Amino acid sequence: MSAPPVLSVRGLTRHYAGPSGIVRALDGVSLDIAAGELVGIFGPSGSGKSTFLMLAGLLEAPTSGEVWLAGQRVSHPQVNIDGLRATRRRQIGFVFQRANLIPFLSASENVALSLEIADVAPADAMAHARRLLGALDLAHRADNQPSRLSGGEQQRVAVARALANGPPLILADEPTAALDSVRGRQVMELFRRIAATQGAGIAVVTHDPRSTGMFDRIVHFEDGRMIDQA
Numbered sequence: 001m002s003a004p005p006v007l008s009v010r011g012l013t014r015h016y017a018g019p020s021g022i023v024r025a026l027d028g029v030s031l032d033i034a035a036g037e038l039v040g041i042f043g044p045s046g047s048g049k050s051t052f053l054m055l056a057g058l059l060e061a062p063t064s065g066e067v068w069l070a071g072q073r074v075s076h077p078q079v080n081i082d083g084l085r086a087t088r089r090r091q092i093g094f095v096f097q098r099a100n101l102i103p104f105l106s107a108s109e110n111v112a113l114s115l116e117i118a119d120v121a122p123a124d125a126m127a128h129a130r131r132l133l134g135a136l137d138l139a140h141r142a143d144n145q146p147s148r149l150s151g152g153e154q155q156r157v158a159v160a161r162a163l164a165n166g167p168p169l170i171l172a173d174e175p176t177a178a179l180d181s182v183r184g185r186q187v188m189e190l191f192r193r194i195a196a197t198q199g200a201g202i203a204v205v206t207h208d209p210r211s212t213g214m215f216d217r218i219v220h221f222e223d224g225r226m227i228d229q230a
């Protein structure tokens with residue numbers, strides 16, 4: 001029997017009350033992401049891409065529909081989303097458009113922090129953080145604070161932080177938007193490598209047409225719906 005998808009969403013819908021009525025931010029999206037798969041999510045502004053990541057990432061409950069992680073139903077309309085914090089921390093790594101590193105901590109401390117929060121002893125967390133930064137060609141930056149790093153380096157530290165506790169699912173929202181093409185490509189290549197070597201399932205929301213060739217699969221959103229798959 002093949003393993004269940006790392007992420008499976010079914011009929012995912014999110015409505016918001018807007019000033020001129022209900023906004024259907026997401027409208028019945030169903031999508032699976034397998035282990036080791038790198039999926040690109042494209043679509044115009046306001047098409048529901050970020051809402052999809054919020055719901056799939058267990059940061060918000062859906063209006064209707066379900067989110068399954070590794071074959072287990074974890075989110076649905078009645079869920080207590082705060083109660084999913086431990087699941088989120090264990091199973092999902094997030095990367096956002098801006099690295100959002102803590103400015104007064106070094107690169108390695110920023111990465112180690114996410115492990116210490118997960119109760120890893122500080123010395124072990126720091127050793128693992130340094131290993132991860134080394135694997136991302138950032139060993140020489142481990143003791144620098146974010147302000148000493150370039151945008152691309154900061155984003156790679158953010159990726160290291162997302163990977164620190166080996167989540168089976170990584171969700172990235174426009175991770176290359178603030179980077180030049182070379183740095184953006186580096187981050188995308190890193191995702192490719194992580195999917196291939198660690199078997200993580202990765203969903204990347206992007207507007208960047210240069211990245212299309214790097215995905216295993218691309219899906220398009222429009223008006224809260226998934227309109228096709230390539």
Ligand SMILES: Nc1ncnc2c1ncn2[C@@H]1O[C@H](COP(=O)(O)OP(=O)(O)OP(=O)(O)O)[C@@H](O)[C@H]1O
Pocket residue numbers: 016017018023024025026043044045046047048049050051052
């Ligand atoms: N908290 C909210 N309250 C009300 N409306 C919202 C909320 N969040 C999102 N929306 C609306 O839902 C729709 C989808 O928004 P979403 O941010 O998911 O789109 P997006 O595809 O990620 O856009 P972008 O590419 O600009 O980031 C938009 O019309 C947006 O205004």
